[in-house]
Amino acid sequence: MKTVGIIGGGASGLIAALYAHKNGASVTIFERKDRVGKKILVTGNGRCNFTNAYMKSDCYYTDDTDFVGRVLDKYSRADLCMFFMELGLLIKDKNGYFYPACEQASAVLDVIRNAIDDTDIVVKTDCLVTDVKKDKNGFTVKTEDGSKLSFDRVIVATGGKAGIGTKEIANGYDLLKSLGHTVSKLYPGLTQIKCEGANFKALAGVRSDCELFVFSEENLIIRQAGEVLFTDSGLSGIVSFQVSHCVAELLDNKKQVLIVLNLLPGFEVEDLKNFVMSKLLLQSNMTVENFFTGLLNKKLNVEIIKLNGLKPSMLVSDCDKDDIVNAILSMQEFIVSAVGVSGFDKAQVTGGGVPTAELTDTLASRVCDGLYVTGELMDVDGICGGYNLQWAFSTGAIAGKDAAIS
Numbered sequence: 581m582k583t584v585g586i587i588g589g590g591a592s593g594l595i596a597a598l599y600a601h602k603n604g605a606s607v608t609i610f611e612r613k614d615r616v617g618k619k620i621l622v623t624g625n626g627r628c629n630f631t632n633a634y635m636k637s638d639c640y641y642t643d644d645t646d647f648v649g650r651v652l653d654k655y656s657r658a659d660l661c662m663f664f665m666e667l668g669l670l671i672k673d674k675n676g677y678f679y680p681a682c683e684q685a686s687a688v689l690d691v692i693r694n695a696i697d698d699t700d701i702v703v704k705t706d707c708l709v710t711d712v713k714k715d716k717n718g719f720t721v722k723t724e725d726g727s728k729l730s731f732d733r734v735i736v737a738t739g740g741k742a743g744i745g746t747k748e749i750a751n752g753y754d755l756l757k758s759l760g761h762t763v764s765k766l767y768p769g770l771t772q773i774k775c776e777g778a779n780f781k782a783l784a785g786v787r788s789d790c791e792l793f794v795f796s797e798e799n800l801i802i803r804q805a806g807e808v809l810f811t812d813s814g815l816s817g818i819v820s821f822q823v824s825h826c827v828a829e830l831l832d833n834k835k836q837v838l839i840v841l842n843l844l845p846g847f848e849v850e851d852l853k854n855f856v857m858s859k860l861l862l863q864s865n866m867t868v869e870n871f872f873t874g875l876l877n878k879k880l881n882v883e884i885i886k887l888n889g890l891k892p893s894m895l896v897s898d899c900d901k902d903d904i905v906n907a908i909l910s911m912q913e914f915i916v917s918a919v920g921v922s923g924f925d926k927a928q929v930t931g932g933g934v935p936t937a938e939l940t941d942t943l944a945s946r947v948c949d950g951l952y953v954t955g956e957l958m959d960v961d962g963i964c965g966g967y968n969l970q971w972a973f974s975t976g977a978i979a980g981k982d983a984a985i986s
């Protein structure tokens with residue numbers, strides 16, 4: 581019987597433990613917190629969006645999409661749903677986003693914990709692993725209190741730097757480096773973008789449907805459609821989360837980044853022009869602010885009026901008509917500059933990490949025999965929509981099984 585030590589009791593470590601146990605291993609989980617799986621509780625705003633109907637490798641930032649595709653084929657969305665259903669979880673598909681039917685992330689964690697409690701898997705909480713040594717018989721895992729335990733196989737499942745407090749330790753990368761792995765540059769992913777070029781303090785809290793375009797050096801780099809949320813320092817919401825990894829990388833490479841928002845997506849320019857022209861015929865006796873009512877959120881209207889050099893209190897009849905038309909058309913081209921992204925503590929995922937080339941398709945290390953790496957530690961991060969948990973669960977399940985049988 582193989583002994584398997586799992587460092588980290590998060591999404592990937594917990595499923596790895598169950599699969600290693602199911603395949604005959606004697607398993608120990610080390611978790612530095614007082615409880616396992618705490619991050620699962622905050623996912624999906626407490627509802628845990630754990631996978632998606634559209635589960636493809638093009639939904640991931642990675643150095644090797646083929647590798648991601650092979651892993652997702654080996655342990656797919658269907659496999660994950662079957663795993664949860666066998667644990668007794670009812671699953672709901674909400675427009676392609678999969679949640680527990682009760683919409684409580686705690687249910688996902690509880691069914692996993694109940695399954696672990698039904699086994700002889702050893703769970704060591706409040707137990708920070710500080711060192712892992714490889715020797716000819718396997719591995720020695722050392723914890724903060726100085727104790728040492730030996731294992732045939734070790735799975736490093738410590739997660740990344742995202743979503744943890746600035747004072748918390750994210751030493752999984754160091755453990756892997758000490759065992760011969762490299763770690764590529766780390767970026768906060770799925771996070772807010774800090775911007776300049778508008779009065780964000782006045783816009784904070786406004787939500788709007790939009791199409792978002794990221795330009796660098798006049799090239800369109802990426803586009804996304806969805807809801808944007810203005811914050812007092814820039815942009816948040818799903819669309820900006822989806823592009824934040826890309827923005828962080830561009831800024832890191834000292835590139836200029838412009839973000840263009842079409843705040844009236846789905847409207848043709850000509851239709852918009854005709855609408856404004858007929859409005860001008862009927863409503864020129866209004867103030868500019870009142871004239872803009874009904875187009876965008878009131879706060880956005882006022883900001884756009886000001887950015888176009890108009891005053892909300894002016895009468896439309898006193899303005900140049902072209903200025904009014906151009907101001908309304910600029911709602912489809914609201915331009916701001918990206919100057920940064922929020923830190924890891926506010927991010928949902930870590931970009932960068934252990935290159936996939938250093939791992940086999942069963943997540944075994946190519947540089948240290950008997951070692952496995954799972955989840956967010958790898959240079960693979962998904963967009964919003966259940967992709968990161970699917971990645972954590974897929975890699976954990978595959979690694980757990982392989983560690984037990986190989």
Ligand SMILES: Cc1cc2nc3c(=O)[nH]c(=O)nc-3n(C[C@H](O)[C@H](O)[C@H](O)COP(=O)(O)OP(=O)(O)OC[C@H]3O[C@@H](n4cnc5c(N)ncnc54)[C@H](O)[C@@H]3O)c2cc1C
Nearest residue numbers: 588590592612623624709738739743955956966968969972
């Ligand atoms: C606010 C928020 C919302 C999110 N929402 C979603 C969502 O809806 N859908 C989605 O797909 N993804 C979501 N994610 C991302 C997802 O939660 C992670 O990608 C996923 O949990 C990564 O799993 P993991 O096993 O790699 O790491 P983690 O789940 O982070 O688990 C790592 C565990 O290892 C422990 N650990 C670390 N170092 C040590 C050590 N040295 N010794 C012992 N233990 C250690 C940690 O305490 C932790 O419990 C969200 C993330 C955040 C922060």
